[in-house]
Amino acid sequence: LAKTTQPISMDSYEGQEVNITCSHNNIATNDYITWYQQFPSQGPRFIIQGYKTKVTNEVASLFIPADRKSSTLSLPRVSLSDTAVYYCLVGDIRSYIPTFGRGTSLIVHP
Amino acid sequence: DGGITQSPKYLFRKEGQNVTLSCEQNLNHDAMYWYRQDPGQGLRLIYYSQIVNDFQKGDIAEGYSVSREKKESFPLTVTSAQKNPTAFYLCASSIGTAESNYGYTFGSGTRLTVV
Numbered sequence: 001l002a003k004t005t006q007p008i009s010m011d012s013y014e015g016q017e018v019n020i021t022c023s024h025n026n027i028a029t030n031d032y033i034t035w036y037q038q039f040p041s042q043g044p045r046f047i048i049q050g051y052k053t054k055v056t057n058e059v060a061s062l063f064i065p066a067d068r069k070s071s072t073l074s075l076p077r078v079s080l081s082d083t084a085v086y087y088c089l090v091g092d093i094r095s096y097i098p099t100f101g102r103g104t105s106l107i108v109h110p
Numbered sequence: 111d112g113g114i115t116q117s118p119k120y121l122f123r124k125e126g127q128n129v130t131l132s133c134e135q136n137l138n139h140d141a142m143y144w145y146r147q148d149p150g151q152g153l154r155l156i157y158y159s160q161i162v163n164d165f166q167k168g169d170i171a172e173g174y175s176v177s178r179e180k181k182e183s184f185p186l187t188v189t190s191a192q193k194n195p196t197a198f199y200l201c202a203s204s205i206g207t208a209e210s211n212y213g214y215t216f217g218s219g220t221r222l223t224v225v
Contacts, residue, residue, distance in 0.1 A: 034213050042218055043200045043201075044200075044214075098213070100152040
């Protein structure tokens with residue numbers, strides 16, 4: 001199971017773009033990269049998943065360089081409601097049991 | 111709507127009591143999981159089940175027990191052997207096959223407090 005490293009916390013302001021980077025140096029060939037969002041006293045919620053290059057949905061974008069040893073979650077024009085903890089998970093989605101580290105606590109200020 | 115239902119939302123337990131947390135899903139998912147979350151911490155895996163009538167210990171199974179008699183249900187019992195049970199408990203499910211890339215669906219959690 002690939003070990004991930006992400007910042008413990010980040011601060012931003014409303015309307016700014018936020019980029020959260022996750023390092024996963026020992027990612028394996030079959031591993032996907034998945035990001036989750038968790039609000040206080042709620043379960044994590046799927047945001048986005050990718051394997052390589054760039055993935056975009058209505059919520060976020062995920063950038064994955066060619067070597068796949070890191071990935072960046074990009075949240076465009078954040079609002080106060082984006083204040084949450086963001087988790088980066090890496091593994092073979094068909095067989096692994098997800099391990100959630102401490103994640104990145106994002107605080108968006110007015 | 112399909113989803114995972116955890117109940118109760120809040121639960122209080124006296125010292126020495128066993129309590130059971132409910133988790134029901136109508137997503138037709140094969141695999142189900144239980145996690146524990148302490149304040150400011152990530153999620154730690156307690157037990158998981160990839161098929162009915164089978165389950166495996168996670169990283170912190172001591173003091174907990176589970177059953178998987180039906181595909182839809184995966185209850186967690188916190189026994190008196192669990193010395194520090196006060197925490198937020200999350201149940202999750204996944205399809206468990208290669209057809210889905212969309213990961214795991216979580217319930218809204220049960221907050222257990224020892225009084």
